[in-house]
Amino acid sequence: MSPPAVHKRDRQLETLSTAATAGQALLLALDRWRFPAYLGPMSYPADESGPRVHRWTYTAEADEVALVLPDGCIDILVSWSDRIGHALIGVTDLDFAPRQVKLPAGTSLIGYRLRPGATIRLDDVQFGRDDLCGLEAEIDDRVSYDQEASEIIDILGLPDSSVEWAARQQGVSERSLQRHFRKLSLPSPAFWRQLGRARRAVQALPCRAPIAEIALEYGYSDQAHMTREFVRWFGWTPAQLRQQSGAMNDLAQPGLGNW
Secondary structure, three states: OOOOOOOOOOOOOOOOOOOOOHHHOOOEEEOOOOOOOOOEEOOOOOOOOOOOEEEEEEEOOOOEEEEEOOOOOOEEEEEEOOOOOOEEEEEOOOOOOOEEEEEOOOOEEEEEEEOOOOEOOHHHOOOOOOOHHHHHHHHHHHOEOOHHHHHHHHHHOOOOOOHHHHHHHHOOOHHHHHHHHHHOOOOOHHHHHHHHHHHHHHOOHHHOOOHHHHHHHOOOOOHHHHHHHHHHHHOOOHHHHHOOHHHHHHHOOOOOOOO
């Protein structure tokens, strides 16, 4: 069984759901930054239903091992610790399964979570070495966001959706839809369908409805089908997940299915 997710009472938005280890991120040395207390969406483009980027902060008060749960988002991370002596910046990958992340005590993180389906190339981001506001402006400007793909991703997460139905809604074939996602360097539509549905179904667990009813409501063939998908994506069965307050808190934060 996977270890329980770390739950801190001062968790601000998302602790480590997309935090990457130094070996998994592209890291650049920066001068020391001061981490602001502000937390929340950075901007609301007029032609979209929500922000393209959410900002979050976290500080590890002790050595930690946390369980990272897939959320369908890419994060830009800025980290600082006395052990390293300078700040680091990196871009995380999308997660396809739960994984563990270790953080030494005293590590501070500020993260910029991109909307599901949005991407960014760190090499394209230009910023001053002591200007956090400049970095935020660069991120907001350099995010690669495809409105059509975002709409398809939202459709794929609906309970009764399917890749075939989503393609038909767009007036294209499944193969054309798959090619469109590959062109954008995004995972296949099946990824967004399966993870999106699972994350939406998780939001129904606190209501205490029978798990079998939740499974049917969210388009699973039966409770066993939903259980297999939950174990695949989150490492727990639905019944076990109901008892994991830290993981449930993480899954309630902005991500695929609840941006």
